[in-house]
Amino acid sequence: MPDRVPTSRPGGRSGRVRTAIYTAVGELMGEGVDKISFPVIAERAGVNPTTLYRRWDDVNALLEEVAVAALxxxxxxxxxxxxxxxxxxxxxxxxxxxxxxxxxxxxxxxxxxxxxxxxxxxxxxxxxxxxxxxxxxxxxxxxxxxxxxxxxxxxxxxxxxxxxxxxxxxxxxxxxxxxxxxxxxxxxxxx
Amino acid sequence: MPDRVPTSRPGGRSGRVRTAIYTAVGELMGEGVDKISFPVIAERAGVNPTTLYRRWDDVNALLEEVAVAALxxxxxxxxxxxxxxxxxxxxxxxxxxxxxxxxxxxxxxxxxxxxxxxxxxxxxxxxxxxxxxxxxxxxxxxxxxxxxxxxxxxxxxxxxxxxxxxxxxxxxxxxxxxxxxxxxxxxxxxx
DNA sequence: TTGTTAAAGCAAAGATATTTGCTTAAGGTT
DNA sequence: AACCTTAAGCAAATATCTTTGCTTTAACAA
CATH class of the missing domain: 1.10.357.10 (Tetracycline Repressor, domain 2)
Incomplete structure (x- = not known):
């Protein structure tokens, strides 16, 4: 094989983490929490904040993604x-x-x-x-x-x-x- | 005189400051600035951030006030x-x-x-x-x-x-x- | 299994935002 | 004009968020 194509890997851990984050956002939204920030979401999801900062540009981008999925x-x-x-x-x-x-x-x-x-x-x-x-x-x-x-x-x-x-x-x-x-x-x- | 009733004083400086802040918010909104925070608004208005923190609970409260006034x-x-x-x-x-x-x-x-x-x-x-x-x-x-x-x-x-x-x-x-x-x-x- | 690698965790540094005690400016009153 | 008071300015302390370099985990392929 001449070349290695880098593979993304959506299954397993990444998926679990994303689910935890989506769930956390959903909970916080439902509870009417008004200071929804990456650190807050991360804590609720039991996940490191850095993960959020690396995956989404800002809180709104994440909120948007979750909202679209839910709606x-x-x-x-x-x-x-x-x-x-x-x-x-x-x-x-x-x-x-x-x-x-x-x-x-x-x-x-x-x-x-x-x-x-x-x-x-x-x-x-x-x-x-x-x-x-x-x-x-x-x-x-x-x-x-x-x-x-x-x-x-x-x-x-x-x-x-x-x-x-x-x-x-x-x-x-x-x-x-x-x-x-x-x-x-x-x-x-x-x- | 047995008691002094504290008087509010909307005219003069306070009024000017509020106008400057409202204007600043309007400008920032119009420019599509997406990081609208008290420090940012204060700088644009040429006003001390502390004033904003003391007058409004948070950025949304201010935004709401300006939006209602404008609309x-x-x-x-x-x-x-x-x-x-x-x-x-x-x-x-x-x-x-x-x-x-x-x-x-x-x-x-x-x-x-x-x-x-x-x-x-x-x-x-x-x-x-x-x-x-x-x-x-x-x-x-x-x-x-x-x-x-x-x-x-x-x-x-x-x-x-x-x-x-x-x-x-x-x-x-x-x-x-x-x-x-x-x-x-x-x-x-x-x- | 074992190796490779994308993605998560960790920790420290840096940047912003927020609070707080005090000082200064200026309406409004006497 | 002199005084009292509300509100703004200032600056330092604190908290919170955000970035960054490195380490560790675990999915996937051979």
């Missing part, structure tokens, strides 16, 4: 009830329940905060866009008139996130009302 | 064109232009960030609510059918802020489309 792995399977109204209502209700959980709120706020990469924020919104598109597609196949994907994002997703982020009340009734509203626009000619 | 004093007078559609369109367009300015985006993100007092966030949303209520009231007086205030907040304001906060495009056309959408719901029976 994108949603076990929620997409509703498929045979009716767009019911699909949207279930979907919106699930999202409402999900993003009002305290750690989720903190993650969301962290994602939004100044120094997080724009691409990471797009990952979040992109997931919702794909889900909405899928439900609209199915509705179209059934011959239902449906709002556009943009309308669903603007009038169902946006209000939910807006309210969470600005600490306004969010619940099932609200989610349902949003869906009712957006369905009224279904088929409205787009300029 | 609530909007010179925008409320549109009053004689038509709800035009009022809303002008209003939404103004807001869109306003909140997409780089410093505003940073202030918004700062407001949203984890450690800001909930009451402060309410100040922001409350202003918008009052403006919407006023326009709806006028529309009612003219006998126009109008969406509810909640609908305007959910379907016009929320999408604008959502998009800004998640780094999605916002412009006049978008604002106009939102207004068109919300007007379709005008008069829809609320559950």
């Amino acid at each position: 994108t792995r949603d076990g929620e399977s997409l509703p498929d009830t045979g009716s767009l109204e019911r699909d949207l209502t279930e979907w919106a209700t699930l999202i409402a329940r999900d993003i009002t959980r305290p750690e989720r709120v903190r993650y969301l706020r962290a994602m939004v905060s100044a120094r997080v990469e724009i691409v990471s924020r797009c990952v979040l919104t992109e997931t919702r866009r794909e889900q909405a598109a899928e439900m609209v597609r199915r509705a179209g196949e059934r011959g239902e008139t449906a709002p556009t994907v943009a309308q669903i994002l603007d009038h169902v997703i946006a209000p939910l996130y807006y309210r969470v982020v600005f600490a306004l009340p969010v619940d099932h009734d609200h989610a349902q009302r949003l869906v009712g509203d957006v369905l009224v626009m279904a088929g409205r000619p787009q300029p | 609530t004093r909007d010179g925008e007078s409320l549109p009053d064109t004689g038509s709800l559609e035009r009022d809303l369109t002008e209003w939404a367009t103004l807001i869109a232009r306003d909140i997409t300015r780089p410093e505003r985006v940073r202030y918004l993100r700062a407001m949203v960030s984890a450690r800001v007092e909930i009451v402060s966030r309410c100040v922001l949303t409350e202003t918008r609510r009052e403006q919407a209520a006023e326009m709806v009231r006028r529309a009612g007086e003219r006998g126009e059918t109008a969406p509810t205030v909640a609908q305007i907040l959910d379907h016009v304001i929320a999408p604008l802020y959502y998009r800004v906060v998640f780094a999605l495009p916002v412009d006049h056309d978008h604002a106009q489309r939102l207004v068109g959408d919300v007007l379709v719901m005008a008069g829809r029976p609320q559950p």
